[in-house]
Amino acid sequence: MTQTTQTSDLPAAPEAHERPVLPRRTPRIHRAWFVAAVAFVTIIGAAAFRSLPSLLIDPLHREFGWSRGTIGLAVSINLALYGLTAPFAAALMDRYGIRKVVAAALTVIAVGSGLTVWMTAAWQLMLCWGVLVGLGSGSMALAFAATVTNRWFTKRRGLVTGILTAAGASGQLVFLPLLSWIVEEHHWRPAAVTVALAALVVVPFVWLLLRDHPADAGLPPYGAEEFVPKPAPVPGAARRTLSVLFSAARTRPFWLLAGTFAICGASTSGLIQTHFVPASHDHGMPVTAAASLLAVIGVFDIFGTIASGWLTDRYDARRLLAVYYGLRGLSLLFLPMMLGPSVQPPMVFFIVFYGLDWVATVPPTIALCREHYGDDSPIVFGWVLASHQVGAGIVAFAGGVIRDESGEYDIVWFAAGALCAVAALMSLVIRKRRAASQPLVTAA
Structure with a gap:
């Protein structure tokens, strides 16, 4: 007599979407490097807009009669929102995943940049260029790089941070000469459309190739010996972002890092990236020549930032920051003497030197956030980045x-x-944390 099995008492097989991803053997080339490559290309696409503001100050002033202060206010809104959005974007990535947040951010950048071609009033410039693109690019800020690095890597974090940070400079290198030529030959509107298209082109790559966590590929993070399960989505992104801020704000390192990074933003994005081209033009230098110099800064920024990441893996991040800020401040004191109608050897030296130092501060700053704030470091760094952009604005x-x-x-x-000299001193007084950091906020 055939015995039948009672299936009603057995646990039901899990649905496909509930089944855990089983760990697989780590491939020869870890998937983390492919994710880092997609993130690199994504940040390049988002960086296209970052190349445009300094090129449009004079054309918008001539066409609409807006003062440079008015145009600068739109840039300030963009820079401030770029920073203030970053910590919330980091929390949203914990809630909805990196891929969805980044794809949406690139789309918002494209919409904001594309709408500028129809603007006729200064408030429209502030809405499109300032608010929309500020929100979109803020979601693509360096907090994105910190999130990718923290999730996918346990070794070579400093190096990877340097590479992803250099992606912004690569975008500037690729787009700045092209956009300056478009502005000179075809007016500023085609340049704005080019930026919108560049952001849209990257969206399919993000959606198809980017993954949120190593567990999605059944792999441990690069450098880890054990498989790490994918954490559950963290609800209450806005509440968690603010809670992390309030907790971090009660610590001294947060204010020192925020203060130094505000000066970093003031001396790079707010000053050189926004005003170097019009300042050079004031001294008789053609706009295309000045824009090309900014592109050269982008070339050397790639080497400087990657080298800074390598150094951060090996040396004290505090001392590195002090050296970076001190040398940057010294170079800015000599810049007014180098500006002129043509490019002379001293200006070439300044461009090379400033390029090496441009965002070399990012890897050691992220490392110090990770040291003091552990798993919450991407959100903390997002707030530190907010201070960077407020200073820039x-x-x-x-x-x-x-x-x-x-x-x-x-x-x-x-x-x-002078501010850079202050930042160098602030870096040196950040204390080294010896104990392992714990998350500032425990998810409910």
Whole structure:
């Protein structure tokens, strides 16, 4: 007599979407490097817009009669939202995944940049260029690089951080000469459309190739000896972001890192990236030549940032920051003497030197956030990045106002150099944390 098995008492097989991804043997080339490559290309696409603001100050001033202070205010809104969005984007990546957040951010960048071709009033510039692109690019900020690095790597984090940070410079290198030529030959509107298309082109790569966590591929993080299960989505992204901020704000390292990074933003994105081209043009240099110099900064920034990541894996991040800020401030003090109608050897030296130092501060800053704040470090770094962009926004606006009132930029260069000296001293007083960091906020 055939015995029948009672299946009603047996546990039901899990649905396909509930089945855990079983660990697989690590391939010769770890999947983490492919994810880092996709992130690199994604940041390059988002960086296209970052190349445009300094090229549009004079064309918008001529066409609409807007003051440089008004245009600088739109840039300030963009830079501030770029920073303030970053910590919330990091939390949203924990909730919805990296791929969805990044794809949506690139789409918002494309919409904001594309809509500028129809603007006729300054408030439209601030809405499209400032708010929409600021929100989109903020979601693609360096907090994205920190999230990818933390999830996919346990070794070579400094190096990978340097590579992903250099992606922004690579985008500047690729797009700045092209956009400057488009602005000179075909006006500024085709340049804005080019930026929108560049952001849209990257979206399919993100959606098809980017993965949220090593567990999605059945692999441990690069450098880890054990498989790490994918954590559950963290609800309450906004609440968690603010909770991490309030907890971090009660610690001294947070304010020191935020202060130094605000000065970093003021002396790079807010000053050089926004005002170097118009300042050079004031001294008789053609716009295309000045834009090409910024592109050269992008070339050497790639080497400098990757080298900084390598150094961060080996040396004290505090001392590295002090050296970077000190040398940057010294170079800014000499910049007014180098500006002229043609490119002379001293200017070439400044461009090379400044390029090596441009965002070399990012890998050691992320390393210090990781050291002090553990698993919450991407969100903490997002808030530190917010201070970077607030500093950049203040100087972008103040630089335009000072130029309108005094007719030159010299005061801005000297003030930025002095601030960099302050940042060097602040870096040295950050204490080294010896105990392992724990998350600041425990998910409910």
